[in-house]
Amino acid sequence: MTPDVTNAVLVALKVFILIGVGLYSIFAAIIVRQEQLMAAVLEESFEPVLRTLVIVHFAASVGLFLLALFLL
Amino acid sequence: MPTLFEAPQKAKSHKHVHAPHGQSKMRPLTSFAVNPDGIRFETQEAEEEVILFLRQHFIVNIPWIFIAIVFLIAPTVLLPLIFRSLPIHLPATYILVITLSWYVATAGFVLASFLHWYFNIYIVTNERIVDIDFQYLLFKRFSQAELERIQDISYSSSGIFATIFHYGNVYIQTAGAAPNIEFLAVPSPDKAVENIRSITESLPGAI
Numbered sequence: 350m351t352p353d354v355t356n357a358v359l360v361a362l363k364v365f366i367l368i369g370v371g372l373y374s375i376f377a378a379i380i381v382r383q384e385q386l387m388a389a390v391l392e393e394s395f396e397p398v399l400r401t402l403v404i405v406h407f408a409a410s411v412g413l414f415l416l417a418l419f420l421l
Numbered sequence: 422m423p424t425l426f427e428a429p430q431k432a433k434s435h436k437h438v439h440a441p442h443g444q445s446k447m448r449p450l451t452s453f454a455v456n457p458d459g460i461r462f463e464t465q466e467a468e469e470e471v472i473l474f475l476r477q478h479f480i481v482n483i484p485w486i487f488i489a490i491v492f493l494i495a496p497t498v499l500l501p502l503i504f505r506s507l508p509i510h511l512p513a514t515y516i517l518v519i520t521l522s523w524y525v526a527t528a529g530f531v532l533a534s535f536l537h538w539y540f541n542i543y544i545v546t547n548e549r550i551v552d553i554d555f556q557y558l559l560f561k562r563f564s565q566a567e568l569e570r571i572q573d574i575s576y577s578s579s580g581i582f583a584t585i586f587h588y589g590n591v592y593i594q595t596a597g598a599a600p601n602i603e604f605l606a607v608p609s610p611d612k613a614v615e616n617i618r619s620i621t622e623s624l625p626g627a628i
Contacts, residue, residue: 355509362515370522373529380532383559387540390553390561392461395449399536406532409525413518420514 377410473545478588576610
């Protein structure tokens with residue numbers, strides 16, 4: 350493939366990855382919100398651990414988006 | 422117009438039912454607990470006591486755990502094959518971001534599946550039976566039936582896994598417009614039925 354075509358493919362792939370990871374970050378935010386609502390329904394001792402996990406997951410997805418934005 | 426008849430106001434009293442003996446300690450993966458400690462649920466009244474706490478048997482999680490393990494192993498086998506088959510050479514940064522995306526998505530799948538299992542719960546109190554369902558993260562259903570409205574309780578256990586791991590479904594039929602409640606894939610369904618029956622039999626007016 351010519352360098353122009355390769356560059357175009359990489360740019361398209363970058364846009365595709367950014368859209369995908371961006372949408373995934375929204376999904377991760379929904380999980381955080383949903384966990385809060387679920388925790389309001391059932392109060393249990395294990396809940397803080399779950400909350401930490403979903404927040405870490407959301408932070409990881411946002412971090413991944415930023416990584417893709419600046420690295421690609 | 423003079424009042425001809427006034428129905429006596431029934432004072433709301435909290436029932437003193439015969440709770441099963443013993444107390445179960447709640448652990449993160451507890452699926453069956455009698456008189457559990459340290460647990461409260463939405464709409465629980467001040468004097469309302471949780472007598473029985475149930476969620477689906479942990480074995481129902483095996484399918485998604487298996488899928489998650491496959492997802493964890495897949496990048497080491499699948500992604501190199503995909504990258505090699507591409508007509509262009511991908512830079513290392515792209516490979517890094519795609520691989521990390523795969524693992525974050527796997528973590529999301531695990532979290533969503535676990536939350537779905539963890540917060541789908543069945544509770545029996547000294548007042549009522551409560552069934553709380555969350556489906557697909559965005560749908561919540563809260564069903565309840567007063568203990569007095571329970572007409573019939575039965576359970577079924579079918580299949581190889583259900584027999585080996587001793588879990589099954591509990592069906593609670595209620596009178597009137599109250600919804601019938603089903604406890605799906607709960608551990609020791611016979612004990613659950615026995616406990617609920619002993620509670621309902623101790624209600625005032627029970628036969």
